[in-house]
Amino acid sequence: xxxxxxxxxxxxxxxxxxxxxxxxxxxxxxxxxxxxxxxxxxxxxxxxxxxxxxxxxxxxxxxxxxxxxxxxxxxxxxxxxxxxxxxxxxxxxxxxxxxxxxxxxxxxxxxxxxxxxxxxxxxxxxxxxxxxxxxxxxxxxxxxxxxxxxxxxxxxxxxxxxxxxxxxxxxxxxxxxxxxxxxxxxxxxxxxxxxxxxxxxxxxxxxxxxxxxxxxxxxxxxxxxxxxxxxxxxxxxxxxxxxxxxxxxxxxxxxxxxxxxxxx
Numbered sequence: 001x002x003x004x005x006x007x008x009x010x011x012x013x014x015x016x017x018x019x020x021x022x023x024x025x026x027x028x029x030x031x032x033x034x035x036x037x038x039x040x041x042x043x044x045x046x047x048x049x050x051x052x053x054x055x056x057x058x059x060x061x062x063x064x065x066x067x068x069x070x071x072x073x074x075x076x077x078x079x080x081x082x083x084x085x086x087x088x089x090x091x092x093x094x095x096x097x098x099x100x101x102x103x104x105x106x107x108x109x110x111x112x113x114x115x116x117x118x119x120x121x122x123x124x125x126x127x128x129x130x131x132x133x134x135x136x137x138x139x140x141x142x143x144x145x146x147x148x149x150x151x152x153x154x155x156x157x158x159x160x161x162x163x164x165x166x167x168x169x170x171x172x173x174x175x176x177x178x179x180x181x182x183x184x185x186x187x188x189x190x191x192x193x194x195x196x197x198x199x200x201x202x203x204x205x206x207x208x209x210x211x212x213x214x215x216x217x218x219x220x221x222x223x224x225x226x227x228x229x230x231x232x233x234x235x236x237x238x239x240x241x242x243x244x245x246x247x248x249x250x251x252x253x254x255x256x257x258x259x260x261x262x263x264x
Contacts, residue, residue: 005230009060011039012104012130012172017182022166024052024184025100031094036084036103036113036129041067048077051100055092056153057084085112088119089120091145097129098125098187107132107178111151114139117185118158127159127185133166136181150209153258157250159185194254204257216256217241225260233259 012018012100021043025033028051038044038056040063048054048071056079058064073076077254081088088157094097097167101124103114110131117127131139139155141147162184169175191198208216209225216239218229234241239252248256 001177005144009037009039009106010104010172010174010176012042012167012171013043013173015105017165017167018042018046019172020165021102021128021182022050023115023129024182025102025126028052028100033100034089034092034101035101036101036105037062037080038067039104041070044071044077045105047102048074052076054078055080057082057087057149059083084110085116085204089123099123100125101127102129103127104130104180107135110135111161114155119243121158121187121189124187126187128164128182128196129185130167130182131181133179133181136163136183139183143249144247149207149212150205150245153205153209153245153250155185157191157201157205158189159187161185190250194250196257198256201254201257204260205245205253208253209257212244212246214244216240216245219245220260229260 023176025047028047031050031051031057032053033047035044035054035056038058044056044067045076046056054077056067058067058079061081064079067079080092089099101117117124129147138147138149138151140161141149141152164179164182164184166179168179169177172180189198191201208219210219210222214222216236217230221227231241233256237255239248239256
């Protein structure tokens with residue numbers, strides 16, 4: 001029987017995939033688990049018995065009522081209604097703890113949700129998320145490849161990215177028009193390792209990738225750096241000013257960032 005999709009949801013119905021996603025979170029016996037978009041509870045039902053506390057975030061009122069009834073005898077289960085982009089993760093995660101997260105992310109706000117997760121990284125240990133394959137390819141891309149860009153660099157500053165598996169449209173009801181990929185993110189920010197401050201380096205990455213077809217030197221000049229300063233830092237770092245941002249690994253980006261900082 002076809003599921004109704006009031007808000008454009010595509011519900012995962014492949015039981016083997018549900019089990020694989022649940023297993024990918026690892027040991028949850030002492031964990032708080034957050035779920036984005038539980039739908040009809042296919043993954044929820046597997047995870048609620050495994051964890052200490054389970055908090056689902058759902059925007060669709062009929063689904064909220066369905067899940068509240070279904071898990072009414074599970075004291076560890078709680079559901080929070082509303083837009084995930086305004087959800088308060090800090091209120092859900094106990095003090096001094098880090099939660100695990102799982103979710104089938106809505107395609108149209110995937111990037112916004114990822115940015116929310118990165119901003120909430122002090123509260124999160126790991127996440128297993130399902131997103132459109134093309135977006136997953138960008139998140140996991142390596143420098144020098146066609147898919148590498150600002151989303152790749154930002155994601156990899158905050159987490160180790162693993163591509164687990166890809167699902168065809170028929171794994172969902174109703175079937176979407178795209179394939180979906182499951183990623184595992186282990187939150188391990190690299191700012192301290194690379195010796196950069198998070199707000200400044202995030203802003204710098206946006207400047208470097210602001211126009212993908214332009215060279216790094218052109219993007220930095222467009223961001224307001226003086227031409228002489230830009231020329232000097234490329235000379236001192238040995239990085240070619242003709243390179244585009246997608247060619248540089250994060251270590252080289254950090255080197256360039258340090259060279260552009262004003263003298264103390």
